[in-house]
Amino acid sequence: MTENLNLFTSTQVVIKEALDKLGYDEGMYDLLKEPIRMVEVRIPVRMDDGKVKVFTGFRGQHNDAVGPTKGGVRFHPGVSADEVRALSMWMTLKAGIVDLPYGGGKGGIICDPREMSMHELESLSRGYVRALSQVMGPTKDIPAPDVFTNAQIMAWMMDEYSRIDEFNSPGFITGKPIVLGGSQGRDRATAEGVTIIINEAAKKRNIDMKGARIVIQGFGNAGSFLSKFLHDAGAKVIGISDAYGALHDPEGLDIDYLLDRRDSFGTVTTLFDNTISNSELLELDCDILVPAAIENQITEKNAHDIKARIVVEAANGPTTSEATKILTERGILLVPDVLASAGGVTVSYFEWVQNNMGYYWTEEEVREKMTKKMVDAFENVYNVSSTRNIDMRLAAYMIGIRKTAEASRFRGWA
Ligand SMILES: NC(=O)C1=CN([C@@H]2O[C@H](COP(=O)(O)OP(=O)(O)OC[C@H]3O[C@@H](n4cnc5c(N)ncnc54)[C@H](O)[C@@H]3O)[C@@H](O)[C@H]2O)C=CC1
C-alpha cells in the first residue's frame, strides 16, 4: 500500500488518536476533524502586461472556541485546499502547546511570487484582504507571514484592511515592519524558537552543541536565521538547501557569506556549481537534521536512510506518519513541527498584545518571554512522550488539542 501523503487526512488520524487517548468521544472528533470555516476566493489582478489574471486563494479557520484564529498566509504554486485545512489544524495545536488564547487559522494563494513584480504582488495581497475582510480581523482571525510572504506583504495587507475598516488596525496582522507596529524579534522568532528546542533536545541526547554537525533544508526566514544562530553558537552547519539544490561541506559552510548572497526568496545554491540534491542533503551524516522548507520531505522511502540522531521539524509537515514511526523505532528523537516551530506564532501573539496595548517591549523582553514558553512546552511534550511511551508527535497533539476541546465542551459545541 502506498503511504498517505495527504496532509489533511493524515492529520485527522493523529487528532483522532490524541482525542481517544484524552478520553473524548466521537462528537468531539467530529467537531475538530476539519476547520469550522473554509473559504475559497478568486482574486483578479491586472498584471504588468495589461491582462487580468485570476488567482485562487484560501483561508481555513479550524476552531475559535478559545479565541480568534491565527496563522500565516503562504504564496506558493503548491498551495491547495487540503494543505490549508491541515495547516490551520496545526495552528490550533501550536497555540495549545505554547498556551496562547487562539485557535488555528491558515491561508494561502496559488501563485509563484518569484515570477511576479512588486506591483503585481501588492495587488494580489490587497485583493486577498478585500476578498476575506468580512471573516478576518483583529478579534476574528489574524494572519501572519509564511512561505514566500514577508513583512512588506503584511504591511500591504494591514493597509488594505485599515482602509476597509476606516481605522488604523495594526492588530489585524502580525509580522509587520517595526515602524507599523511590528514586534521586536518577530522576523527571527521562528528560528530562535527552533534554536531553543534544538538545545533542549540535544541535552536529552547528550549532544554538545559546540561542534555539533547540523544539516538544514531551506534557507528562507526559518532556515537562514537558524543557520546563523547555530553557527554563531559554535555548531558546524555542514549542509543547507533551497528549492533548487543543496550545498555540503563536511568542514562547515561559510554561513555569513551565504547569508550575504541569498535572495529574498531564500535562494542561494544557484550561485554554485558543486551542488547536491535536496534528497542527498537529507541523508547526510550529521547529528541534527532540520527540515525548514516544505512538506512531505521525510517519507517511508528515505526514513531508513536518515543518519541524524535528532530531527527537529522547523517546517510544517516535513515528515509523514509512516516516516515518524520509522524514525521513532530507529531511536531517532523527532521533535514535531507543532512544537518546534511555535516560536513564530508566540512572538506574533506578543506583537498582537503590544498592538492592543499600544505599548512596546524591548527585544530582550520579547526573547525572555518566548524562551520561557518554548522551554516549558518542550518539557511538557517530552514528559508526556516519556511517561506514556508514545512518540513526541502524538504527545504534542494531546497537549495541543486539549485546550480547544475543553473550550468547545464548555461552550456546548461538542
Ligand atoms: N515564517 C514563519 O514564521 C514560520 C514558518 N514556518 C514554516 O517553515 C517553513 C519555511 O518557511 P519560511 O522560512 O517562512 O519560508 P521562506 O519562504 O522564507 O523560505 C522557504 C525556503 O524553502 C525553500 N523551498 C521552497 N520550495 C522548496 C522545495 N520544493 N524544495 C526544497 N526547498 C524549497 C526556498 O527555496 C526557501 O529557501 C514552512 O514550512 C513554514 O510553514 C513555521 C512556523 C513559522
Ligand SMILES: O=C(O)CCC(=O)C(=O)O
Ligand atoms: O505567526 C503566526 O501567527 C503564524 C505562523 C505560522 O503560520 C506557523 O506557525 O505556521
